[in-house]
Amino acid sequence: MSGDGNETPPVPDEPQTSRIGADEWVATHAGRTQLGRFARELQRLPPLGFYLGFGVVAALLPALTSNGYIVRVGFDTLIYMLLALGLNVAVGYAGLLDLGYVAFFGFAAYGYAMLASPKFGLHWSALAVVPLVVVATAILGLLVALPSRRLVGDYLAIVTLFFGQLFVAVYTNGERISFLGFTRPYDLTGGPNGIVNVDPWHLFGQSIQSLQGYYYLALIVFMIALIAMYLVDRSRTGRAWRSLREDSLAAELMGIPVNRLKLVAFVVGAAVAGIAGTVFVALNTATFATDFDVPTLIVVYSMLILGGAGSLGGVIIGALVVNISLEVLRTPDHATWVFYTLLAFGLVLRMRPWQRLAAVIGGTIAFGFVVHAIVSAISSSAVAGQAVVGGFLGSGLGSWVVLPSDPKQIGNMMFVVLILAVLGLTLLHGWQRDLALVPTLYLAAFVWENRLVVEPSITRLILIGVILIVLMNARPQGLLGTAKVEIV
Amino acid sequence: MNWNLFLTELVAGITHGAVYALIALGYSMVYGILKLLNFAHGDIYMVGAFIGFGILTVFGGATSLSVNVWVLLILMFLAAMLGGGLLGVMIERFAYRRLRNAPRIAPLITALGVSFFLENAALLLLGGQFQSYNSFSWAGGSLWSNGFSLGAGVHVGVAQIIVVVGAIVLMVGLTLFVQRTQLGKAMRATSFDREAAAMMGIDVDRVIVATFFIGSALAGAAGVFNGLAYQQVWPYMGFQAGLYAFSAAVVGGIGNLPGSVLGGLVIGLAQSFSTGYISSTFQEAIVFAILIAVLIVRPSGLLGRAVAQKV
Numbered sequence: 001m002s003g004d005g006n007e008t009p010p011v012p013d014e015p016q017t018s019r020i021g022a023d024e025w026v027a028t029h030a031g032r033t034q035l036g037r038f039a040r041e042l043q044r045l046p047p048l049g050f051y052l053g054f055g056v057v058a059a060l061l062p063a064l065t066s067n068g069y070i071v072r073v074g075f076d077t078l079i080y081m082l083l084a085l086g087l088n089v090a091v092g093y094a095g096l097l098d099l100g101y102v103a104f105f106g107f108a109a110y111g112y113a114m115l116a117s118p119k120f121g122l123h124w125s126a127l128a129v130v131p132l133v134v135v136a137t138a139i140l141g142l143l144v145a146l147p148s149r150r151l152v153g154d155y156l157a158i159v160t161l162f163f164g165q166l167f168v169a170v171y172t173n174g175e176r177i178s179f180l181g182f183t184r185p186y187d188l189t190g191g192p193n194g195i196v197n198v199d200p201w202h203l204f205g206q207s208i209q210s211l212q213g214y215y216y217l218a219l220i221v222f223m224i225a226l227i228a229m230y231l232v233d234r235s236r237t238g239r240a241w242r243s244l245r246e247d248s249l250a251a252e253l254m255g256i257p258v259n260r261l262k263l264v265a266f267v268v269g270a271a272v273a274g275i276a277g278t279v280f281v282a283l284n285t286a287t288f289a290t291d292f293d294v295p296t297l298i299v300v301y302s303m304l305i306l307g308g309a310g311s312l313g314g315v316i317i318g319a320l321v322v323n324i325s326l327e328v329l330r331t332p333d334h335a336t337w338v339f340y341t342l343l344a345f346g347l348v349l350r351m352r353p354w355q356r357l358a359a360v361i362g363g364t365i366a367f368g369f370v371v372h373a374i375v376s377a378i379s380s381s382a383v384a385g386q387a388v389v390g391g392f393l394g395s396g397l398g399s400w401v402v403l404p405s406d407p408k409q410i411g412n413m414m415f416v417v418l419i420l421a422v423l424g425l426t427l428l429h430g431w432q433r434d435l436a437l438v439p440t441l442y443l444a445a446f447v448w449e450n451r452l453v454v455e456p457s458i459t460r461l462i463l464i465g466v467i468l469i470v471l472m473n474a475r476p477q478g479l480l481g482t483a484k485v486e487i488v
Numbered sequence: 489m490n491w492n493l494f495l496t497e498l499v500a501g502i503t504h505g506a507v508y509a510l511i512a513l514g515y516s517m518v519y520g521i522l523k524l525l526n527f528a529h530g531d532i533y534m535v536g537a538f539i540g541f542g543i544l545t546v547f548g549g550a551t552s553l554s555v556n557v558w559v560l561l562i563l564m565f566l567a568a569m570l571g572g573g574l575l576g577v578m579i580e581r582f583a584y585r586r587l588r589n590a591p592r593i594a595p596l597i598t599a600l601g602v603s604f605f606l607e608n609a610a611l612l613l614l615g616g617q618f619q620s621y622n623s624f625s626w627a628g629g630s631l632w633s634n635g636f637s638l639g640a641g642v643h644v645g646v647a648q649i650i651v652v653v654g655a656i657v658l659m660v661g662l663t664l665f666v667q668r669t670q671l672g673k674a675m676r677a678t679s680f681d682r683e684a685a686a687m688m689g690i691d692v693d694r695v696i697v698a699t700f701f702i703g704s705a706l707a708g709a710a711g712v713f714n715g716l717a718y719q720q721v722w723p724y725m726g727f728q729a730g731l732y733a734f735s736a737a738v739v740g741g742i743g744n745l746p747g748s749v750l751g752g753l754v755i756g757l758a759q760s761f762s763t764g765y766i767s768s769t770f771q772e773a774i775v776f777a778i779l780i781a782v783l784i785v786r787p788s789g790l791l792g793r794a795v796a797q798k799v
Contacts, residue, residue, distance in 0.1 A: 097596050147783045154525050155783060157596060158734050165731055166776050173769040294727070298604050305597060412613045419609075423582050451612065461608040468601025473586050476594040 047230065050313055055223045062212045071215050073327050078218040079280050081319040084303045085225055085312070086272025091301075092310035092481070093241035094265035095248065099297065100144060100160035103167035104270040106292030108137045108277025110171060113195040113287045126201035126278070134274040141270025145263055164297065171289035194288035201282050214283040221275055229312055241265060245310050295461060299326070302467050308481025317479055322467075329460050332453045336389040339448055343441065356434060363438040368400040371442065375402045388453050401442075401449045411451030418443045495642040497764040498757070503648050503717050505756025506655035510710035511733035512740065512748035513662065514576075514703030520679040520743035521699050523592075524584065527599040529707055530730020531606035532575055536568040536708025537721040538610065541619055543567050550622035557627040561650070564712050572708020573701040580700040603726075610723035618722045621715035623647055631716075651713045658706060659749055666745065671698055679743065732759070735779040741792020750790060754778065 061074050083105060090098040111133040115124045144163050145156065175191030189195065201208045201217065208217055232238045240261050243251040252258045281287045299322065307318025329335045344361075351357040376383040385403030387394040397403075404410055421440045428436055452459045471478065511533050518526045543564045548554040555563075583602050587595040624632050632645035666672035677685040678695045686692045714729070715721050732755050740751025755775055762774040782789065 091593070095591075095593055097593055099600075147780050154519075154523075154592075154596075155738065155787070157525060158738060159779065159783065162731055162735065162772075162776050162779060165728070166772050169769075169772045294604075298600065301597065301600065309593075415609070415613065423578065426582065455612055458608050458612045462605060462612065465601045465603075465605030465608060469583055469598055469605065472590075472594050472598040472601065473583065476587070476590055 045313075047313060051223070051226055051230065051316075054316055055219070058219055059216070062215055068211055071211050073323070075211065075215045075218055075283060077319055077323040078215070078222050079276050080300060080303060080323050081315055082218070082222050082225060082276040082279075083273060083300045084307070084315045084319050085222070085229060086269040086276070087300055087304050088269075088309060088312070088315055089229070089241075089265045089272070090269035091304060092308075093245050094262040095245060096145075096262055096266055097154075097157040098160050098266060098269060099157055100162075100164035100167070101269065101273060101300065102292045102297045103164040104137050104141055104273040105277045105280070105296075106167060106171065106287075106289065107140055108133045108274035109281035109287045109292070110189060110195065110277075110289075111136055111274075112278040112281050113198045114189075116199040116282075117195055118197050119190065119195045123199055126203055126282070130201075130275070130278050133278055134271050137274030137277070138267045138271040141267045142263065144270075145266040164292075164294070168289050168293050171292075174289075189289070192288070192290075194286055196286040198281055198285045198287065200285075201279075208282070211283070214279065218279050221279060225272060225275070226312060226316075233312065237261070237264070242310075295464075298461075298464055298468070299323075302464050302471075305468060305471055305478050308478030311478070311480040314478055314480035322464075325463075326460050329456055329463070332388045332456060333390065335456060335459075336387075336393070336448070336453055339453075340393070340445075343444070351434075360434055360437055360441075364441045365400070367438050368442050368445070372400055372402055381405050385450070387449060397445075397449060401445050403449060407450035411447060414443060415447050415451055418447045491639060492641050493764055495638050497760045499638070499642065499644055499648065500764075501757035501760035502753065503651050503756070504759055505753035506652050507710045507714050507717070507752075508729070508733045508736045508756050509749040509752025510655055510658060510706045510713070511729060512736040512752045513659070513745060514707045515733060515737045516740075516743055516745060516748040517675075517699050517703040519737070521675065521682070521696060522584070522588070522595075524595050525599065525734070526579075526584075527596075527730065528579055528583075528602040528606055529576075529703070530726035530728075530733065531603050531610075532572045532579075532704045532726070533707040533711045533714070533729055533733075534610060534721070534723060534726035535575055535606065536572040536711030537715050537725065538614060538619075538711070539568045539571040539708065540564040540712035540715055541621060541721055544621060550620070550625050553626060557631070560626075561716075565654075565709055568708040568712045569705035570708075572711070573705035576700040576704025576707075577697055579704075580697060603730075607723055607726065614723055616723065618720045621719045621721065623716050623719060647716050651717045654709070654713060658709060662702070662706070663745065665702070671695070675699060732775060735775055738779060738789060739782045741789025744789065744792045747789050747791035754790075 058074070058078070062071050065071065083101070087098065087101050090096045090101070112129055114120060115122050115129045115132070116126070117123075144160060147159060171189045172192050174189030175187045175193070199207075208214060233242070240251065240256050243254070243256060244258060244261060244265075248258055303318035303322045304315065305318070306322060307314025307316070325338070328338050347357060347361065351360060372383065382404045383402055384405040385407060387397040387401070387403060389397065418440070421436070421443055425433060425436055425440055452462075511529065514529050514532075515526065518524060518529070544550065544560065547560055547563075553560060579602055583598050584595050587598060631647045631650075635643060635645040635649060637643045666675060674685070674690045674695050675698065677688065677690055678692055682692060685695075710729075711721070714725075733752065736751035736755040737748050738751070739754055740747030740749070742748075755778070758775055758778055759771050762768075762771045766774070
């Protein structure tokens, strides 16, 4: 973390392998951290073997557990992977910031629901609906991208963001569509009540009813899409896309039709979202426009960014990590364990030598007990609260973290202080940072116990925002992506 | 033709437009200098609105003000502008500065993350319910009952006049600042060509910080204006306003300050006229249609000049 724009010198034990096209900015950001070393190990795996291995493990999941919840989380993760895979084409390859991506997902879900539900009395077979909806979604993608085709990515970001918002607004108000001349409103989308009782997929006289069935359907669709993307990646178009990703200016000079390829990438992304939508709605049997709002978009983005835009393996890892963490955060008990484990893990990774690590951890623990003793001597109601987590961790925390009986206000204040403290930490170096880390860690625990853990749904969203900011600043290429620089 | 409806929507449209124009100015300034779409800008507007609300609450709330209304208003504006400006500077310093030479998409995604973080942090701190400025009952209701009327039934309250006049004052001040002061000159130079400006001895970092401060302060003021004219504030208010202000900046010509004001007016009028004459459901669709139409017909915006892309 550099101070006033002057980059920290590269770590001496890390030989600077000067790749072609890598510049100073890339060199300071690639492979400097533990994460970078881990990513390099992962990248050594043969890609096809990695995908197939993932497919086999994922296929075994329903056989290993009879717990419906776990299979459901697995299904959601697969849908997210499919979404991230499609987004990867637009963002990772073509460098287009598609902020209306989940609207395509929602458009397809609604399209399926309209053609296969009692809503309009249509009950078409999935064999007819799915190709139709996917093609329609692709055409919609084309229509959205066309107005900004001459322009740089920034305009596309605005247009797609607005389009996504428009989609949600139109579909939540779509139960009383009335044009100027018509007096009787026409119900097209069911409005806030959505469309319910959507048919399951009918294929070749069979209909898929069970959760396990949809899990396998999602897995098969994802594996086909993944292999297809892998093959496309090595095809003529794929090479052209990769050249766009590396340097679109050079690609243009080589005679590659840049604008057309970007458009194709955008449309392919929309089509993949379309397939995901049809699978998703059939298991849920209902669709609501609010499912396709900004939070879903940001979640898919954080998966793509964490895994590394432009990397297929990164899509799998990003979706797994983000979705499973979000699920774990739903229950405060698990979330607390994960929180402290991650804190400890992060410290172990970043702090060395071990004496420094031990000093910081020991200092934090001692600091906590001292603060707790002082506060309880002043006011007994300030430590009267209970830790949310049970067991020995809970009782340990109860005598370490200050838990007021009415934590809301002080918790809010400390949340703001915590943000300022963390920002301040990035400005400090050396022993000063270690010293400041001790109260900051304690503050983090205090805010977590008193405020964050009691509002799990908001905490999840805050965390996603933090992931995006921190990742972009620390490792913009994600876990598996390739670091690159754009010549402006 | 129903003149009353027309005039009512005109007044509403100009009031909306003034707020959008103030937000759009900040977008435009930042875009002009950094070529960065600062998605968090709409959320700075939200924070400004809440700072104003906080000051209002400290001085007794809407019905039992403990200070003179004008003193209160000035305090609210100063606090919201200062708070918004400092927030903008902090965002620049900690989220964007390291990414100045990174690939284009990196700061954009960071901006998205900052916006999402601010919205949800506000949700955690302030709760999800609407808070009311309730400016109808300030000073015995004089802010709305006083004023003048345009024909039968079309009333323009003092609050609306404050919003429009206040916005104009800020815009004139900004124009004077950019045209007449040394820092304003440095800003124009930096936005014209950052590298060349740096070579001429302009402290680019300082210029960027100043740009973020001024742009964000305008957004903070817009938040208070919005509360004054429409009463309600809540943590997600920045998203839609940000989107409309974006569209305003693009419609007027992004990077062009008078263009942003014009764009804000166009968007504000389009919003209120489509609500009045067509249906509020289609309001977003119509603003979107205007944005698309401008992008197709005149991609550089109404007042913007087409710039050949430098490579």
